[in-house]
Amino acid sequence: MIKAATIAGSDASGGAGLEADLKTFEEYGVYGMAAVTLIATMDPHNNWAHAVFPLEEKVLRAQLETIFAGIGPDAVKTGMLGSSYAIELAREYISAHKNRTYVLDPVMVCKGAGEALHPELNRDLEKKLLPLCTVVTPNLFEAAQLAGTDEITTKEQMETAARIIADKGAKNVFIKGGSKLAAASGLSCASDLFYDGTSAEFIESPLIATEWTHGAGCTVAAAVTAGLARSFSVREAVLLAKKFITESLSASFQLNRWVGPGNPSAWRKAF
Numbered sequence: 001m002i003k004a005a006t007i008a009g010s011d012a013s014g015g016a017g018l019e020a021d022l023k024t025f026e027e028y029g030v031y032g033m034a035a036v037t038l039i040a041t042m043d044p045h046n047n048w049a050h051a052v053f054p055l056e057e058k059v060l061r062a063q064l065e066t067i068f069a070g071i072g073p074d075a076v077k078t079g080m081l082g083s084s085y086a087i088e089l090a091r092e093y094i095s096a097h098k099n100r101t102y103v104l105d106p107v108m109v110c111k112g113a114g115e116a117l118h119p120e121l122n123r124d125l126e127k128k129l130l131p132l133c134t135v136v137t138p139n140l141f142e143a144a145q146l147a148g149t150d151e152i153t154t155k156e157q158m159e160t161a162a163r164i165i166a167d168k169g170a171k172n173v174f175i176k177g178g179s180k181l182a183a184a185s186g187l188s189c190a191s192d193l194f195y196d197g198t199s200a201e202f203i204e205s206p207l208i209a210t211e212w213t214h215g216a217g218c219t220v221a222a223a224v225t226a227g228l229a230r231s232f233s234v235r236e237a238v239l240l241a242k243k244f245i246t247e248s249l250s251a252s253f254q255l256n257r258w259v260g261p262g263n264p265s266a267w268r269k270a271f
């Protein structure tokens with residue numbers, strides 16, 4: 001059995017975080033494991049305000065022992081880490097793992113825009129995890145943070161950021177421009193950028209008109225992870241992940257008045 005692990009936060013609403021990762025792994029026929037870094041909750045009595053409850057360092061270490069020493073994943077993904085000890089533990093276990101296929105989803109924000117959740121951790125993540133990863137999957141906000149550039153609103157700026165991020169140690173960079181880039185630069189398609197350290201390639205899909213995109217970033221990165229676990233090349237894994245998220249978002253739905261996720265099972269009908 002092919003196995004993948006996610007080191008990520010739990011999203012109690014089920015659409016993002018490790019819940020999205022495990023659903024996606026399952027769709028790829030990959031056995032999923034999870035080390036929970038924190039639990040994110042949303043308050044229905046206070047306009048869906050987010051709260052984050054980190055798990056203790058020893059609880060995270062015990063889970064990583066289970067997964068890495070006890071089993072051994074074919075690929076690993078990190079999502080929301082939320083503390084400097086979670087970043088350090090991820091570095092320790094991933095760098096010691098002999099089969100190091102690692103997707104770094106540098107989760108800094110929940111909604112793909114706005115203020116970084118833990119700005120003080122961004123540098124730590126860049127120093128300790130970026131040089132370890134097979135591919136990093138930032139959205140536009142995270143790409144600008146990692147590259148140290150101004151806000152990214154054009155394809156040219158995306159390409160510049162990808163080159164800077166690769167220079168900082170990432171072997172491959174996949175920037176999720178998606179609907180945000182389309183809105184910022186008036187495009188009619190969802191454009192993402194794949195950069196393999198040598199050449200940059202825009203990967204485009206029709207823009208899906210939905211506001212229910214919760215968890216889309218996590219799902220894309222999890223799909224890349226599962227593809228790599230199945231021994232696809234990085235480019236193949238990225239191309240398939242793009243198809244996967246397009247189907248998922250085509251079947252997105254509203255959960256309540258605040259939030260709605262994609263549906264990762266939608267590709268069963270499409271392929």
Ligand code: PXL
Nearest residue numbers: 009010011016017040080110
């Ligand atoms: O979509 C980013 C994200 C990642 N991880 C967790 C989250 C969210 C957004 O809500 O809750 C646990």
